[in-house]
Amino acid sequence: DIQMTQSPSSLSASVGDRVTITCRASQGIRNDLGWYQQKPGKAPKRLIYAASSLQSGVPSRFSGSGSGTEFTLTISSLQPEDFATYYCLQHNSYPYTFGQGTMLEIK
Amino acid sequence: DVQLLESGGGLVQPGGSLRLSCAASGFTFSSYAMSWVRQAPGKGLEWVSVIGTSDGSTYYADSVKGRFTISRDNPKSTLYLQMSSLRAEDTAVYYCARNAWLEFWGQGTLVTVSS
Numbered sequence: 001d002i003q004m005t006q007s008p009s010s011l012s013a014s015v016g017d018r019v020t021i022t023c024r025a026s027q028g029i030r031n032d033l034g035w036y037q038q039k040p041g042k043a044p045k046r047l048i049y050a051a052s053s054l055q056s057g058v059p060s061r062f063s064g065s066g067s068g069t070e071f072t073l074t075i076s077s078l079q080p081e082d083f084a085t086y087y088c089l090q091h092n093s094y095p096y097t098f099g100q101g102t103m104l105e106i107k
Numbered sequence: 108d109v110q111l112l113e114s115g116g117g118l119v120q121p122g123g124s125l126r127l128s129c130a131a132s133g134f135t136f137s138s139y140a141m142s143w144v145r146q147a148p149g150k151g152l153e154w155v156s157v158i159g160t161s162d163g164s165t166y167y168a169d170s171v172k173g174r175f176t177i178s179r180d181n182p183k184s185t186l187y188l189q190m191s192s193l194r195a196e197d198t199a200v201y202y203c204a205r206n207a208w209l210e211f212w213g214q215g216t217l218v219t220v221s222s
Contacts, residue, residue, distance in 0.1 A: 001169075034208055036152075043202055043212040044144075044152065055210075087152050091208045094166040096154040 002026050002090050006099025012107040013078055021073045021086055021102045028068045029092035035064055035073045039084045047086075048073065080106075109133040109211045111203050116216030123193050123220070129186040129203030129213055136184035137161070140207045143177060143188050145199035146215075153199070156188065157207050171197075193220045 003026040013019050023033065031051035036044040046055050048064035051071055061076045075082055083106050088099040115127040129141070143155040156167045156177040165177050176189040186203050200215040 032208075036209070038152075043214050044209075045212070046210055049208060049210070089152075089154070089209060094157075095168045096157075096207075098152045098154065101151045 001095055002029060002093060002097055004088055004090055004097050004099040006088055006102055008102060009100060010103040010105065012105045014107045015078050015080060017078045019075050019078060019104065021088075021104075023066075023071045023073075023088035023099045025069045025071075025090055025092075029090045031067045032090060032092035033064075033066070033071050034089045034091065035062075036087045036089065037082075037084045038087065044087065078104075109205060111205065111211060111213030113201065113203055113213045113216040116201065116218045118219045118221065119193055120222050121194060121220055124189070124191040125193065125218060127188040127190070127201055127203075127216060127218070129188075131184045131186065131203075131205070134205070136179075137181040139205050141177075141179060141186045142204045142207060142209055143186075144202045144204055144209065144212075145197075146202070147196070147199045150199075155201070158186070190218070193218075195220050 005024045007022050033051045035048040038044040047058050047062050052064045063074050065072050086102045110132045112130045119125050140159050142157045145153050145155050158165050158177045174192045178187045198220045200217050202215045203213045205211045
């Protein structure tokens, strides 16, 4: 199975900050990766697909990059509504696997 | 608009069975693979299963293989997850999602396995 190692597990930041979250795959997954945002008590929402493509309706301050084994999600200027938990998902081979999640908190 | 509405969750005893449903609308259900994902209380997301479109090919997480069965009824635009031999560690919110890469999600249904 492909392991997804996500870091950091938690992050404190301020409104306006630039933040980066990383996912590393235990083997190459091309660009078969998505990023998801989850707020408490809500279903996850996809932000990025194919590693770097922005889901329709998602603000442009979100961006993704990477290919192979190393991927990043960047939020260019944090807004109050961005404080949430973020997950990566590899969909290159079954069983699909999520990263452990990154809880983004207000500093 | 795409809508996915899960139902069928509840309290079940260890060793028991439960069938979850996911009613889809706003898109051509038969044209999309469909998935189940779960989240134990206070924990991260865990991919559970996926079913293809016409050929009905299925894949499962090792943790549920042999106990859970995913299926679909295309004329009814409904996805199912039949769960048997349930364990305490199956307690979670279960989400259905459109396609294999989880483009859109339902709001989830809670399954609690406890005596």
